[in-house]
Amino acid sequence: MTAKSTIEHYQSVFLGCAIGDALGMPVEGMKPTQIQKYVGRITEFIDPVEVRNDKGALICIDEFGKLGYYNIKLFAGEYTDDTIRTIALAESLIHCKEINLEDIAQRQLAEYTKRLRKDGTVKGGFGGTTIAGFKNLQAGKSYQESGVIGGPGNAPGMMMHPLGLYMDTKQVTEGIEKILQAAIAIGKITHLDPRSLASGVVQAHAIYGILNGNTREDFLSAAEAVCRRFEQPATQEFSLAEQGSLLERLEWTTSHQDVSTEEAHQHLGSGSKVYSSYPFALFMMQKYWDDPVEGLIATVNYGGDCDTTGAIFGALAGARHGLCWPKEWMETVQNGEYLKKLGSKMWEMKRE
Numbered sequence: 001m002t003a004k005s006t007i008e009h010y011q012s013v014f015l016g017c018a019i020g021d022a023l024g025m026p027v028e029g030m031k032p033t034q035i036q037k038y039v040g041r042i043t044e045f046i047d048p049v050e051v052r053n054d055k056g057a058l059i060c061i062d063e064f065g066k067l068g069y070y071n072i073k074l075f076a077g078e079y080t081d082d083t084i085r086t087i088a089l090a091e092s093l094i095h096c097k098e099i100n101l102e103d104i105a106q107r108q109l110a111e112y113t114k115r116l117r118k119d120g121t122v123k124g125g126f127g128g129t130t131i132a133g134f135k136n137l138q139a140g141k142s143y144q145e146s147g148v149i150g151g152p153g154n155a156p157g158m159m160m161h162p163l164g165l166y167m168d169t170k171q172v173t174e175g176i177e178k179i180l181q182a183a184i185a186i187g188k189i190t191h192l193d194p195r196s197l198a199s200g201v202v203q204a205h206a207i208y209g210i211l212n213g214n215t216r217e218d219f220l221s222a223a224e225a226v227c228r229r230f231e232q233p234a235t236q237e238f239s240l241a242e243q244g245s246l247l248e249r250l251e252w253t254t255s256h257q258d259v260s261t262e263e264a265h266q267h268l269g270s271g272s273k274v275y276s277s278y279p280f281a282l283f284m285m286q287k288y289w290d291d292p293v294e295g296l297i298a299t300v301n302y303g304g305d306c307d308t309t310g311a312i313f314g315a316l317a318g319a320r321h322g323l324c325w326p327k328e329w330m331e332t333v334q335n336g337e338y339l340k341k342l343g344s345k346m347w348e349m350k351r352e
Helices: 007-027 032-038 081-096 101-113 128-138 155-159 161-170 173-187 194-211 216-230 246-255 261-268 274-287 292-300 306-321 327-332 336-351
Strands: none
Touching: 007 032, 007 081, 007 161, 007 292, 007 306, 007 327, 007 336, 081 101, 081 155, 081 161, 081 306, 081 336, 101 128, 101 173, 155 173, 155 194, 155 274, 155 306, 161 173, 161 194, 161 306, 161 336, 173 194, 173 216, 194 216, 194 246, 194 274, 194 306, 216 246, 216 274, 246 261, 246 274, 261 274, 274 292, 274 306, 292 306, 327 336
């Protein structure tokens, strides 16, 4: 691999994550057919979509299925827990200049706590498994005991981009294994499902690999190889019979990289389960390897957990292309300047 990263690539990992998150946020949970019916096509930041009847009440089901309203109190350009947790991880790495699991856990918990509303809901779309893990931290459990056996959620994969940057700042092969093991420990703060944990390792390594010149072919084969090493086999606690493993989905992606996006979506889906949305985001990244803007737009318009697929795609594309995003997106996404500063501070860690 040939290193090619610059400060703009670091900045764009954060901006791309937030931009993809904010583009997908308004239609999270919708099917592609529902997006087409109520929006047409997502190409810019919009307020969360609300479908109401003649009396002004929210419609919770239409001819295509259920309508979810996960981010109804957010506004155009705002991001969700995908970026919130990414920022908290980056701030810890920058502050501590090392991987400090206690600090990471407490910063993550603080971001969750300050978004709790009086009615018990949480601003930012935090998932059920994440919330359960944070409640354990609030109850006094250590970060080593706070993770729960919940659904196979996306949290580790959607927030591990800064760890990939951290790997790049080290530039020492002998340290990579230790950092990848740390990705597992970070994921376990909230999640214990082996597929969720593996996605975090794969995402960190994917960011690192792209920054160091991975090709489209390298990208997929490396993701598969890392997942094979780090995804633990099912135990009695985890029923994988119905869904299968993350590795099986990544193997399919590697062997079907040239199929149409429609075929890939039919096989993988883009729902909130990590074995669905994460492989789909990686497929779309390699499919639009040289066309990041159109690729991000296409990704979020497939709906499902599209704030997360958008965030994952955006971070990966930012690592590859640098500040490739439309000026309007970069200027209007929530906390855009601060996100660039985070990238700059992590770049300074590399220079040091």
